[in-house]
Amino acid sequence: MAAALLLLQLLTLLTAVARGEDAEVLCADTACYTLHRAELGWNAAQERCQHDGGNLAPAGSRDEAERLERLLEASTATSAWIGLRLERGRCVQPQEPLRGFAWASSGEPGNYSAWLAEPHVTCLSTRCVALRPAGPHGPSGWVDRPCRAVMPAFLCKFSFRGMCGPLRLGGPGRVSYETPFRVRSPTLMAAPFGTLAEVVCEGAESPAFSVCKGQLEGDGFAWHPPGPLCPNTCAHRNGGCQQQCLEAPGQPSRCACQPGYVLGPDMTSCLPEDACHSNPCQGACRPLPGGFECVCEAGYILAPDGQHCVDVDECLEGPCRHECHNTAGSFFCSCQPGYQPAGPGGHDCRDEDECTRPDACPQLCLNIPGSFRCTCRAGYQQQPGSDACVDVDECLRDPCPGSCHNIPGSFKCICPPGFFLQEDGYSCLAEPTTGEQLAGTMGTTTILQTTSTTRTVGTPGPPAVPSGLTPPAPTVVGSEHSPEHGADGPRLLLYYILGSLVAILLLLAFALALVACRKRAARQEKQKAKSAADNYCWVPEQPESRSRAGSERR
Structure with missing residues (x-):
C-alpha cells in the first residue's frame, strides 16, 4: 500500500487534450514527459516536440526509462519514437553503450542502454530508435528502424527550472492545468514553471x-x-481533507493528519509516515527501523553526507588496453587508430590489418602495428610525398654491353651485331666465325695459306706452317647486373676487337717472315750445289797461230 501511494505521489499518468489530440503527461523533478498518438516519421515527430519547446524524449538513466515505459504502457501504443538517432556518415560502434547513436537533446551520452537487439550495422544511412513496451514478445526496450518509418506514437521531453506542487483549492471546485507546452490536464502532481491553473469553484x-x-x-x-482559491469550511465535505480539517478564527481551514501519517503534497490527503516518503536520498532510499539508508546505483558511491551519490572513475583502475573514457556511472574503452576493439566488453584492442583492403596500396603493402606502409616492386620506386610507384629507368646506369631497352619494372639488353645474349640476360657472347670471315670483317688483311714446304736433309728448317689460320678463341664479354660492371661493357668489347686485330697482324707478320726465311734458305741451297772448279779463274783462250809465230820470232 505504501509503495502504491509513493508511486502515486511521484508519477501521475493522465490523459489531456492538446490541440485536438490525446496526450498523456507525467511531470517529475524538473521535466515533463508527454506521449502523443500520431503516426509520424522520426523527423516529423521531432519537429512537433521542438515546436512546443522540447525534444524527442531521451532515456539517459533507468529512472527516466521507467517514466517513458509507464507512459507507453498506459497508452496501449505498440511502439513510440524516442530521441535516439544515428546520423548518416557515422558508423555503429559496438563497444559503446549507445552504439554510436546520439540523443536529440545533445545531453551526456551516459552508459544506460536497453537494446532488445543489436542495431543494424551501417555507416551510410540514418537510423532512429523506438521504444517498445513489455508484452508477450518480451521485456520493453529499444529497437532501431529507418528514420522514415512511421510509428503510431512519439514521446517528448520538456525541461524546466522547477516545479510547483498541486494547487490547493480549499473548498469544492475543479482545476484545469495548462502547461507551457500547451497540454491541458485536470490534475498534476507536479506542474512545471509557467503553468496556468484555472479554478472553477462551486x-x-x-x-x-x-x-x-x-x-x-x-x-x-x-x-x-x-x-x-475556493472558500471552504470544515463543515462542507470536511474541508476537502482526507482525515482532519482544522479551522482558526480569521484563517482559512487547513488539513491535518492523524499520528503515523503525514500530509501529502496536495495538502489534503494523508500518507503513511515513512522516513523515505520524501526520498531524501539522491539514489534509492531504504527504510530502516527509526530511520533510512541511502543506496546508490552501480557506478556510484555514497558521498560523506550519506545522502548524495558520487560518480566512480573506473578509469583509475586501468580497465582498458588503450584509452578509457569515464562516464556518469560507468565507462567505455576506445582503441587508437589502426586497432579494433576486442575481448569481453571491448576492453582489449587488436591490430587492424589494413593490407586486407584492396585499395590500401598501389603495389605492395606492409602491415605494421597500428598502421601500414606502402612499398614498390623491384624496378619501381616510390614517388616522394605519395604512395604511387613510378618505373625506374635502369638504362640510365648503362647496365648492358650493347644497347639497353627500358621496360616497365625492368630492362632488356640488346647485343651488337655478331654477338648473342646469354641466358643471364646481361652478357654478350661472340658468334663462332672462321678465319676467312674474320679477315673479311677487318677488310684490310688477307690470310695466307701454305700447302707444302721443302726441307733439305741435314739442314734445319723453320717450323711447319699450319694449313690455315683461325681466329683466336672467342672471348666472353660479360656484365654483372650492377651499374659498375654494366659501364665496362663497351670498353671490354673494344678491347676484344683491338686484341683480335693485333693477333691477326701478328699472324700475318709471322707468315711474311716465314716466307722470307724460306726464300733465303732456298738461295743458300743453290750456292752449295755449285762444283769445286768454280773456285779457280779461267784464262781466256788465244789463237794458236799467233802463239807459234811469236815463238818463231824469238
Missing part, C-alpha cells in the same frame, strides 16, 4: 487563476496566488 460566477512562478527558498516554486 457556486462561483467566474473562474479563478493561479500561475506557477514564485520562487521559494532552495530554488523551489509556488503558486501565485497560493490558494486556497
Whole structure:
C-alpha cells in the first residue's frame, strides 16, 4: 500500500487534450514527459516536440526509462519514437553503450542502454530508435528502424527550472492545468514553471487563476496566488481533507493528519509516515527501523553526507588496453587508430590489418602495428610525398654491353651485331666465325695459306706452317647486373676487337717472315750445289797461230 501511494505521489499518468489530440503527461523533478498518438516519421515527430519547446524524449538513466515505459504502457501504443538517432556518415560502434547513436537533446551520452537487439550495422544511412513496451514478445526496450518509418506514437521531453506542487483549492471546485507546452490536464502532481491553473469553484460566477512562478527558498516554486482559491469550511465535505480539517478564527481551514501519517503534497490527503516518503536520498532510499539508508546505483558511491551519490572513475583502475573514457556511472574503452576493439566488453584492442583492403596500396603493402606502409616492386620506386610507384629507368646506369631497352619494372639488353645474349640476360657472347670471315670483317688483311714446304736433309728448317689460320678463341664479354660492371661493357668489347686485330697482324707478320726465311734458305741451297772448279779463274783462250809465230820470232 505504501509503495502504491509513493508511486502515486511521484508519477501521475493522465490523459489531456492538446490541440485536438490525446496526450498523456507525467511531470517529475524538473521535466515533463508527454506521449502523443500520431503516426509520424522520426523527423516529423521531432519537429512537433521542438515546436512546443522540447525534444524527442531521451532515456539517459533507468529512472527516466521507467517514466517513458509507464507512459507507453498506459497508452496501449505498440511502439513510440524516442530521441535516439544515428546520423548518416557515422558508423555503429559496438563497444559503446549507445552504439554510436546520439540523443536529440545533445545531453551526456551516459552508459544506460536497453537494446532488445543489436542495431543494424551501417555507416551510410540514418537510423532512429523506438521504444517498445513489455508484452508477450518480451521485456520493453529499444529497437532501431529507418528514420522514415512511421510509428503510431512519439514521446517528448520538456525541461524546466522547477516545479510547483498541486494547487490547493480549499473548498469544492475543479482545476484545469495548462502547461507551457500547451497540454491541458485536470490534475498534476507536479506542474512545471509557467503553468496556468484555472479554478472553477462551486457556486462561483467566474473562474479563478493561479500561475506557477514564485520562487521559494532552495530554488523551489509556488503558486501565485497560493490558494486556497475556493472558500471552504470544515463543515462542507470536511474541508476537502482526507482525515482532519482544522479551522482558526480569521484563517482559512487547513488539513491535518492523524499520528503515523503525514500530509501529502496536495495538502489534503494523508500518507503513511515513512522516513523515505520524501526520498531524501539522491539514489534509492531504504527504510530502516527509526530511520533510512541511502543506496546508490552501480557506478556510484555514497558521498560523506550519506545522502548524495558520487560518480566512480573506473578509469583509475586501468580497465582498458588503450584509452578509457569515464562516464556518469560507468565507462567505455576506445582503441587508437589502426586497432579494433576486442575481448569481453571491448576492453582489449587488436591490430587492424589494413593490407586486407584492396585499395590500401598501389603495389605492395606492409602491415605494421597500428598502421601500414606502402612499398614498390623491384624496378619501381616510390614517388616522394605519395604512395604511387613510378618505373625506374635502369638504362640510365648503362647496365648492358650493347644497347639497353627500358621496360616497365625492368630492362632488356640488346647485343651488337655478331654477338648473342646469354641466358643471364646481361652478357654478350661472340658468334663462332672462321678465319676467312674474320679477315673479311677487318677488310684490310688477307690470310695466307701454305700447302707444302721443302726441307733439305741435314739442314734445319723453320717450323711447319699450319694449313690455315683461325681466329683466336672467342672471348666472353660479360656484365654483372650492377651499374659498375654494366659501364665496362663497351670498353671490354673494344678491347676484344683491338686484341683480335693485333693477333691477326701478328699472324700475318709471322707468315711474311716465314716466307722470307724460306726464300733465303732456298738461295743458300743453290750456292752449295755449285762444283769445286768454280773456285779457280779461267784464262781466256788465244789463237794458236799467233802463239807459234811469236815463238818463231824469238
